[in-house]
Every structure is written in C-alpha cells, then in structure tokens.
Amino acid sequence: MNSIASAFRSDPSGTAPKQHGAVPMLELNDGNKIPMLAYGLGTANSKQAADDVIKATITAIKAGFFHLDGAEMYGNEKELGRAIAQSGVDRSALYVVTKLDNKPEHIGQVDKILTGSLERLGLDYVDLYLVHHPAMAGGDPARLQGLWAEVEAIKASGQARSIGVSNFLAEDIEMLFSGGKVKVVPAINQIEFHPYYQRQQVIQLCRDKGIAISAYAPLSPVIRAPDGPLHASGLLPGLAKKYGVNEADVLLRWCIDQGIVAITTSSNETRINSYTCNIPNFKLTPKEVEDISKTGSETFRRFFWSQKFAEGDTR
Ligand SMILES: NC(=O)c1ccc[n+]([C@@H]2O[C@H](COP(=O)([O-])OP(=O)(O)OC[C@H]3O[C@@H](n4cnc5c(N)ncnc54)[C@H](OP(=O)(O)O)[C@@H]3O)[C@@H](O)[C@H]2O)c1
Numbered sequence: 001m002n003s004i005a006s007a008f009r010s011d012p013s014g015t016a017p018k019q020h021g022a023v024p025m026l027e028l029n030d031g032n033k034i035p036m037l038a039y040g041l042g043t044a045n046s047k048q049a050a051d052d053v054i055k056a057t058i059t060a061i062k063a064g065f066f067h068l069d070g071a072e073m074y075g076n077e078k079e080l081g082r083a084i085a086q087s088g089v090d091r092s093a094l095y096v097v098t099k100l101d102n103k104p105e106h107i108g109q110v111d112k113i114l115t116g117s118l119e120r121l122g123l124d125y126v127d128l129y130l131v132h133h134p135a136m137a138g139g140d141p142a143r144l145q146g147l148w149a150e151v152e153a154i155k156a157s158g159q160a161r162s163i164g165v166s167n168f169l170a171e172d173i174e175m176l177f178s179g180g181k182v183k184v185v186p187a188i189n190q191i192e193f194h195p196y197y198q199r200q201q202v203i204q205l206c207r208d209k210g211i212a213i214s215a216y217a218p219l220s221p222v223i224r225a226p227d228g229p230l231h232a233s234g235l236l237p238g239l240a241k242k243y244g245v246n247e248a249d250v251l252l253r254w255c256i257d258q259g260i261v262a263i264t265t266s267s268n269e270t271r272i273n274s275y276t277c278n279i280p281n282f283k284l285t286p287k288e289v290e291d292i293s294k295t296g297s298e299t300f301r302r303f304f305w306s307q308k309f310a311e312g313d314t315r
Helices: 043-047 050-063 077-087 110-121 141-157 170-178 200-209 235-243 247-256 269-281 286-296
Strands: 025-027 033-035 037-040 067-069 095-100 126-131 160-166 188-192 212-216 261-264
Touching: 037 050, 037 269, 043 050, 050 067, 050 077, 050 269, 067 261, 077 095, 077 110, 095 110, 110 126, 110 141, 126 141, 126 188, 141 160, 141 170, 160 170, 170 200, 188 200, 200 212, 235 247, 235 286, 247 261, 247 269, 247 286
Parallel strands: 037 067, 037 261, 067 095, 095 126, 126 160, 160 188, 188 212, 212 261
Antiparallel strands: 025 033
C-alpha cells in the first residue's frame, strides 16, 4: 500500500479489498533506499505561486509520492517544507532531496549553504544532497574534488543521509575520481533521460562505479516531442492501451524497469493520483523496454542545459 489517500472499501461478498502495490525502492551504494518515483519541485513548480506549489505538493504526498525532489535553485524550499509539515505524513516516511545551486562562489561554503536549505525546509536532515551541476567547478579538477570533499563532510555530519551529483557527464565523473581522493562514491547521478536522450556512455560508467541514475524530463516524448518516432510508430499509444494506463505511465515505467529512478511533476490532481495508482501496478516486459529504446534512439532531443553543449554534441 503506497497511497494514504487510497480507500479500503469493505466488500460484503467477502472478497479481499483492492490494494495498490507499492512504488518500488532502489538500494543505493551506501545501503540507503530510495523510492523509484519522485515528485519534482522544479520546472513547472518553480514558476508557480507559493500556495499552488504547497497545494500540489501536499496532493502529491497524499497520493503516495514520498520522494520529493527539491533544489536551492528552484526557489521553493520553504514551500516544500510547508507542504511536508502540512501533509500529515511523518517526515521519516518521506525521502527529501535538495541540491547545491550551480554557483561557483558556493565552493568553500557548502556547509553554510546547506544550513540555509535546511532552515527553509524546516528539516534537520535531507535524505539526499546533490551537486546540481558540475559547471560550478569550471572544469577544474582540484575545485571539483575539493567541492566533493565538502559534500562528503555533509554526509559525515548527518545533515544528508546520501550524497550525489546531477548533470555529470562521463568526463565529469572521471574528473571527480581522477585525484584518487574520493572517499564516498556518489550515490546517484541525476540526469536528463528519456527515450530521445538515452545517455548510454554516462550511464554505463555510473553503473561500473555503483552510482545509481535518476531521470528528469522522463515525459519528454509526450509533452516536448509528441511528433517523435514513439508516436509515429504507434508504439507508445499501443503500450498505453495494452496496459490500460496513460502514455506518461509507460515512459515512467520504462525508466523504472531499467533500474532508473523516474522524476516527474504535475500540478494536475488527476494526473498526480493516476501516477501513483498506475505505476506500481504494471511492468513492461524486457522486450517492450528494448522496443522503446530502439524506436526512441531514432531521434535525438535534449531539452535542459542545452547552452552547456556545442551544436552536434550528443553526450
Ligand atoms: N537536476 C536538474 O538539472 C533538473 C532539470 C530539470 C528537472 N529536474 C527535476 O525533475 C522534475 C521533473 O522534471 P520535468 O518537468 O522535466 O518532468 P516531466 O515528467 O518530463 O514533465 C512533467 C510536466 O509534464 C506535464 N504533463 C504531463 N502530462 C501531460 C499531458 N498529458 N499533457 C500536458 N502536459 C503534461 C506536467 O504538467 P501538469 O501539471 O499539467 O501535469 C509537468 O509540468 C523537476 O520538477 C525537477 O525536480 C531536475
């Protein structure tokens, strides 16, 4: 049972009540477990009015989104904290993430910056603290490794149960490890990932090092590139029909069924509830996962941080 909003209706026939399956959990390299479906406070939510963010986030928590993906950069840690406090769900049942903003001047100040985040969240720890983007180190290995040592100290202090990175390419991961000083291997690399941007190089390197992947922008083929091959071929609508779910559910499951944490968001109550209702209750076959990957790889589309890449760079 993953949703505190689901009702157990007694049935006089004696049939057992219908019960949602749980959102799957993934064990990280430090032994902590992370829910494989997350509700994001960024993108659409970072542009909403405070009350709307709080309301949508409470709806998400009550629907069973227990993994909440926040960030200093989103400017709504206070709203996330209020939603947590008002949700009625115990803090210990939630998995709260925030991220160190991509500002070079934050290097050397990580402890102070996280203290500010925790104050805004109204929490004394986060479950996962991420370096939002490697660009803050300016491509300087010593600065990147020094930054990571500060983040390792955050884990040691208990202010973050797990630590990780975001938007790291294979080169950034290699740079981090090149000094031979990494004591705590990042638990996660959070990256843009969907069938039109499959990131095999960085994912393989992360897997070799025991770093889990979480995927943002997973619904891109539905909302950002509805003209792509997954629709032209009929594959995505066909799978949604087969399982009696929405196309978005199929895309989230495509991540989860590859061992990748899926991070989505919504301000639409019907959609929020349908994700936590549908995702635990179906699974793609390995062939279906492969078919989506194969058809998706017919095109390349990147939607975030594009200014950091040269024309034609598909890393
Ligand atoms: N680390 C990073 O650099 C980074 C970058 C980007 C995002 N993120 C994280 O990932 C989270 C999710 O990112 P995302 O927004 O890219 O996720 P996404 O899952 O690709 O897209 C979610 C958006 O799709 C819309 N949507 C869903 N179904 C729809 C439909 N049928 N028709 C129209 N719109 C539909 C939702 O709007 P409705 O409200 O209408 O449902 C929502 O705004 C963010 O909130 C953030 O936490 C991290």
